[in-house]
Every structure is written in structure tokens, then in C-alpha cells.
Amino acid sequence: MTKTNRREFLRATSLALATAWAGGGAGLAQQAPVSAGALGPALVGDLVAANRILADQGVLDAFGHVSARHDKNPERFVLSRSLAPALVTATDLIEYDLDGRGVNVKGRSEYSERFIHAEIYRARRDVNAVVHAHALSLIPFGVSTTPLRAIYHMAGFIGEGVPIFDIRASSGMTDMLVKDSNKGRALAQVLGNKPAVLMRGHGVAVVGPALPFAVGRSIYLELNARIQAQAMALGGAVTYLDPEEARKIMESGENRSYERAWELWKRKVMTK
């Protein structure tokens, strides 16, 4: 029995078997997990801001999403209901467990790809914020044999390269969406200990120890891609950051923790 068939079977025949299913709770109607309590108000504010910033900066359009790990329980994370990021407010946030089951869905429509977030939070205890985006300039590097490389100091965080997740390798022919725990886990495995993973024919997932990092890395990863494409188009030989330069950039404080940028980005979206 294939995994998909098995899931369909489970769905059709026995909800009681659901928790025993290794693939996680995707799509299975279960009792909602218990809440970890209210998210800290500063984190709520930052998560709402992160949604709007990424839309304003052109990293997210109507699709894609950004989440934060819950500040009271590392087994929970918070993500908007299915909504364009530019429109997200505090009341749209849903708390999830690491199987992608919502605490307070209340019948609202959900992002089908919340498993990207869930499985990365499960695999990476150092990560407290995740962005999933279809940023235009990054998709070419996810479908090309030409690798994305750190070309300037703002992209020191990718000094060790950016892996590419091809969903076809782990799941064969799909609708390209990471919409269950299995696919999320496969993605998290390719991400490894890196700050970002390109998703072939789809987009990117970017992570960080806090929202300003995940947001800032998303923005500068996108700029790095544009700069690299332009540099390659000039035809001459291109000098990339040396891995040691990238390391030193990270050691000396990655882009000053994006504080200066975060203040600007937040101001731009919050006074609109």
C-alpha cells in the first residue's frame, strides 16, 4: 500500500487510527491540541509586522506565509489562517502543534503548507521563525543547475550555499505542495542546518533564530539572487564571497541583527 493510498484509506475508514499514523495528522480530523497559552504581545506584533513587511518588500505576494515559534512552548508555532500576508492581523493567527494541527482553527481556512513550518520547527530547535515565499528572483535558482551563491556582504548567511529541495526526489509526481508531515520532513532534511532551502519549481523556505532574521534573510537572499544574475550576465569572471569572509560576517554579527532594517520596514507598513 503506498503512503497516499494508506492515508486515503485511513481517512475513509477510521479516524481512531489517526494518531497511530506515522505520517502526522495532516488532514485528519482529530481533537484539537491543547493551547500553550497566549502568545506574548510583542511577538504578536512582530508576526503581524513580518507578514506585512514581506508583502511590502515584494518577497510574498498573495501566497506564501511566515510563522513564529510559540514563546511559551517550543512544541507550538503560530501562523495566520489562509489569508494574503498583507492583510494579516492579530485575530487571524492560529496556534499549531508540530503535526500541523491547529489549536484554535474555529472553522477557518488554513494554509495547506503549514507542514513546512511544523517540520522545520521539529527538526531545528535553533529556529524560531520560518518564511515560505515564492520570491521571483529565487525561483530561477531553484530550477537551474547554476547554484545561488553569496555575492555580497549582506548575504554572508549563505556562505555555505543554499540546498535545493526537489519534491520529485522524495515524493515523485505531486502537486508540488508540501501539504503533509512527510513532505515537510523531507524538506527539513534537505534544509539541514542551513538558513534557507530553495524549493524546485516552487519557491524557498528561510529560517532564523527570530523574526527579524528570517525576514531579513528572505529580503537579502532575494537581493543576492538579483545581483548574482546581473553579475553573471555581464559575462566576465565573478568573485563571490570567500567562505571565510562569510564566516567572519556571521561572527561579527549578521547584518547587525537586522535591527536598523527592521525599524524601517516596520515603520513603512505600520503607518500605511
Next chain:
Amino acid sequence: MTKTNRREFLRATSLALATAWAGGGAGLAQQAPVSAGALGPALVGDLVAANRILADQGVLDAFGHVSARHDKNPERFVLSRSLAPALVTATDLIEYDLDGRGVNVKGRSEYSERFIHAEIYRARRDVNAVVHAHALSLIPFGVSTTPLRAIYHMAGFIGEGVPIFDIRASSGMTDMLVKDSNKGRALAQVLGNKPAVLMRGHGVAVVGPALPFAVGRSIYLELNARIQAQAMALGGAVTYLDPEEARKIMESGENRSYERAWELWKRKVMTK
């Protein structure tokens, strides 16, 4: 007698012969067809929104247009008078029959290319919305031997490719405009059962089962073109969506029916 000469002749000599003319009613002064009744108010709202959304998203500039099939009679469709899409309001809408004859023109100037819409509605009973655009990134693929291909999951709807209509093939040397029923029919034939057709040296026609689909496909077709051009420019080998991946994307619900995007796009243009 050439077709053009024949039409000129008909125009000059005998309006009574008009309905007998095989080429349709283009340019012929005839009694206006009977109205199918008032368009549903929700559809009016969506059609006005579609005009403004496509302008706001950069798919349409001062030219190009978007129509909807009448919700009370499949032999009618609704299109603005000749006006830049960004300026269209409910009072600008004209009801047309499938020969491109207006029910309520009232002396207003008309889009000369309304036959694109008319003939597609005639040929494709599954289509309820049509966009005709000169989107910048799509025109290159209409004049190049390099085919436009689905490069990411948002463009699963073109998994079977996008045909190119070269008006020269069917009509010889023209002013490039699809301004009579014959030319519209030739275009509809090349479109076939596809969601879009590139028009060589001109633009594109995009169709859908409802306005959000035609609008959403126009927007993501344009993004796919930009991504593909950039991916090809990187010089490496490019992996496109597998036709089966595209099929699965369509089966699992094309871009969630564009609902999330439609809400955002509409909000953006309606609060301006």
C-alpha cells in the same frame, strides 16, 4: 472579391445583406440585439474589480480589456466601452452578443477587438471570463521560437503549453488587430482548449471559468514568463514542471481558486 472589399461593398450598398454575411456583424450598422437583462450585481462588481486589478498588477496598461459572460444568457457577454481599464466603472459596461454587436452602445466608443471575446465565448462554453492584455513579459514569448513553459507551481494551468496565434498565418498582412469575427474565430481556433494563447507581436488572451481565474492566470502567466526568462539567462540547464506535476496541481485545485489572491487584489484597488 477579397473579404475586405466585400465587407466595404456590403457596408456601402446594402445593410439588408448584413445578416447574411458570413464574417459576422463587425462594423455593420444593425438593429441592436435584445438584452439578456441586467447583469447580476456581484458579477458587475467583479468585472469592475477585474479591470482595476489587472491595471494595478501591471497586466493591462491603457489598452487591453477584460470581459465576463452574461450570467443570464450564455449568448451574451459584458465588456467596458473603449476606456482604460483602470478607469472602468459599472456605467461603462456594454452588453454584447457573440457577433460583437452591442445591446446598449448608445453611441459610445467601443473596443475594436471585442471579437476576441465574442469568438472565444462562442467556441468555449466552459469559459466565462476573457482577458486580452499586452503584458510586457509575455510579448517576447509570442515573437520568439523559445516556447513559454510552466516553470513553477503557480503556473500549473499551462502544463500543456501555450499556443501562439500569428495573425499573419490566417489573415496575411494586417494592422495586427483582431477586429472582426473572422479574426476572432481564427484566434479561438488556435487557443483550442487551452487557458491562454499568445498573440505574435501583440499580446495574449487568457480565459477562465470565472473572473478570478482569468485574472489570476493572467497575473501568474506573466510572472511565469519573467521567471522563465531569468532562469534561462542563468545559463544552466532548467527543470520545468513535469506535465504530470502540472496535471496534479490542476486536480488538487488550481491555486486554491485564486480566492486568497482575489481578496487581496480587490482590497488594493477598491480602497484607492
Next chain:
Amino acid sequence: MTKTNRREFLRATSLALATAWAGGGAGLAQQAPVSAGALGPALVGDLVAANRILADQGVLDAFGHVSARHDKNPERFVLSRSLAPALVTATDLIEYDLDGRGVNVKGRSEYSERFIHAEIYRARRDVNAVVHAHALSLIPFGVSTTPLRAIYHMAGFIGEGVPIFDIRASSGMTDMLVKDSNKGRALAQVLGNKPAVLMRGHGVAVVGPALPFAVGRSIYLELNARIQAQAMALGGAVTYLDPEEARKIMESGENRSYERAWELWKRKVMTK
């Protein structure tokens, strides 16, 4: 005695000889020419709008300018004082004769390249509006051996190609500016009977029978350049408009006289 030396000599020795000088009155302190009378108010409004439209559409930045031939005397034209086009109002307009001498300068700073306009109006009696711009996408085609060609129906007006004026060919090493009648005349000669002339390492001059034409051609010439560059970058063979197609486009009414676009463009800048 070279032309330049002769002019310097004239300037230094005898203002009385100025009107007898074949090269025009450029830079010569003379009595201001007599006014042709007040410009029609509609033309004033269109000229102010043209300035702002071209800035809003990204054809002009802080530099470049647009003029109209006087509606009461074909030997006069109207141009703003030296000012960024986005800021031009009716009170900034200066009336000039075809030697580039201002009727009502009143000590205001002038565009040094007004001779582009003057000499084109002198050479082309069919022209009633002139744009001089440094539009980004056009400059590459002015410095490259790759010719700009009509690639889509909106650019039918350049079906016979766009000549390139290299100021070096007629004037040797210069500061690149067309700032006297001689240089303006050389430019007008290269323009010939065409709607536009690229200026090597500088920009473009675009003309039309009325402001909406000169403005619309400037905008669509810029778009054509972007489309052509992108089409060429795709690597495949490119099909351009056939000269006969371009001719038919012009015969059937060039872009519907830009009326639909003019209404939109004007609305955009006048409600700001």
C-alpha cells in the same frame, strides 16, 4: 574660420551682425522676438500634462523636456524654463522662436538643449510636439550596433526603423549636448521624416503631430525597447513586425490616436 570660431568672433565683436548669421541666434544676446500671442488654454493644459505624464511614466526624470508648437504661429514653440518636468506649471512656459530665442525669458534659466526642439520644428512642418528624453531602455539601442525594431503592434510608428544621431559624426568631440542651432540642425537631418531619433550616449528625440502622439510614442517606444531586449535574451529567433504590418497599423489609425491612454495618463497626474 570654423563655424565655432566664427560664432565666437561674432559674439565678441558685433551683435549687429547676429541676425545675418546663418547658424541661428544660439547664445547671442539679442532683442527678444515678438510674441505670437497667448497659447490656447487647452494647449497650455496639455503641455503641462505632457510634462507630468512623461515624468510619471518614467520616460523623463529630472532632465529631458517636452514642447509644443505655438497654435497661433508655426514659427514659435513653447517649452518650460529649466525645471524638472514633474514640477512644470503653466507659469513656467517660455515662448521660443526657431532660433531658440525666448520671447519671455525674464531672466529665468533655460534648457540648454532647446535647439533640439527649434530645429525639428523648423525642418518638420508636420510636427507639432517634440519630446527629448533619456529613457533608460532606449539608451542601450543608441550605443549598440543592434538596431531597435518594431516588435509589437503598439510600435507600428517605427516600422521603418529608428535612425541614430551620433553627435561625434557631425561635431566631433563635444559635451554631448545639442545646445546650439548647428547641432540641432544636424540632429533634425538624421531624424529625417521619422517619428524618433536615438541620440548616441544621450537619449532620444520623439516627435508627433500633436502632444498625445509625441507622448504616446515616447512611452511605447520605451516599452518596445524593453520587449525587444527581453525577446532577444530568450535566445530563439525573433519575428518583428513586417514593414507592411507597421504600415497598416498606421493607416488604420495609430494606436487610436492615444486618446484612451491620454485620458488615463492625464487623470493619473492631475489628481495627484
Next chain:
Amino acid sequence: MTKTNRREFLRATSLALATAWAGGGAGLAQQAPVSAGALGPALVGDLVAANRILADQGVLDAFGHVSARHDKNPERFVLSRSLAPALVTATDLIEYDLDGRGVNVKGRSEYSERFIHAEIYRARRDVNAVVHAHALSLIPFGVSTTPLRAIYHMAGFIGEGVPIFDIRASSGMTDMLVKDSNKGRALAQVLGNKPAVLMRGHGVAVVGPALPFAVGRSIYLELNARIQAQAMALGGAVTYLDPEEARKIMESGENRSYERAWELWKRKVMTK
């Protein structure tokens, strides 16, 4: 003992030795230098405007900065505290000496790369304004063997080319930042008597005799880079400005001292 080790040693052991240290006062806690007095109010206004203009024009994002030499003492310059340029107001300005020591820091966070400014002001007595930017279109030319060249008349100021500073050449593996006097001096040496220096994998420094020049050159350098990249992409041979043409442009008054543009740029940011 390496330079870095020596500095660390100094810092740890003896502040009294600091002024004797040849590398300048970077990072050393010292008594603040004496102020040169209040900056002229017009210069304050121009410096605030310059910050906002460069952000508005896309030359600076959240990072990068612009400074002006003090109008009362050439040994001092003025720069914002660590803040995104778009947000800078008069109260954010800090006065610095040429060792990068602030007169009135008052505990505020500082730009770590103020030494770019300090050392250029020390080396170039003709310079009264300095911009440091990460403009997207310029970074490719800083990492490529393809040189940036003057391609149109607005870029006459780089007729003699733009040198590239590779921090690796003078300082080996670093975090890429010019954050002490030694690195600033190395940069100033590569800049030489030129108006701009590209910084490999980082950005650019642009200088001028006054703020409108440094700002205007930054903007047009960026445009020149875009035009050159596009011209090269057309595949044909490219004609650049002849050095003599560039010289004549400078002699006849570089871009009319950017007065017309400055007025526009300032208006745009000050009415926001």
C-alpha cells in the same frame, strides 16, 4: 603581533596608549573631540534631504549612509547615528573627527563604517560629501572583471573609469566592513582622485564637492550601470563615451550642478 591583535591588546590593557596608536581611534574609548560648533542650518537641511533622497531613489535601503564635511571645520564631518537613511532627522546627526570619533554620540548607536567617510575626508580636501551605498546595479560591476564605463552623458564624471576596492587585497579575510581607520585609508587610496570607488562584494563610495554632487553622482552612476548592463546584453558592439567627451561634459558644468534634479528630489521627499 598582528594589527588586530595589537588593537585588542591596546583595548584590553591601556587606554592611555590609544592616541599613540597609528591605526586611528577606531573602537577606542577616548575623550570625545571638541565640537566645531553648530552645522549651518542649510547644510543640516541638505544632509537630512540627502538621506531621504537616496532612500527614495533606491540607492540606499536600510543600510548605507551619507555624510557632509562640517562647514566650520574641515577636520570634522557629520553623519547620522545608526539609522535607516529614510528615517534620519536633524536630531540624529553626529559630528565626527577624522579618526571617526564622535563629538556628541551620547550613547547612541553608530554606523560601524563611518571610517569610509573619515578617511576620504582626510585624503581628499576637495570632497565635502560622501555616500556609501549597496545599490543593486553597482555591485555586479564590483565583482566582475567587466569594467563599469561611462555610457551616457549623465555619467561624464566617470570618464576616467571607476576603481575597485577589494578589501581582501589590503586586509585579507575580513567581515567585508570598513570599520576602522586602516581599512578606510586603504579604501581612500584606491579611490584616489576619482569621484567613486566600487567595493567588491559590498557596494560603492561616491564623493563630491557638495551634497547634490555626491547624491546626483550616486543616482546617475547607478543608472549608468543599468544602461551598460542592458547595452551589453544586446550583443552588439557598444560605443562608450570617449574620454574627451567625458572631459568636455565636466568642463561645461557637470549635469548643471544637479540643481534641477536636486529641486525635484528634495520636493519628492519633503512633501511625503
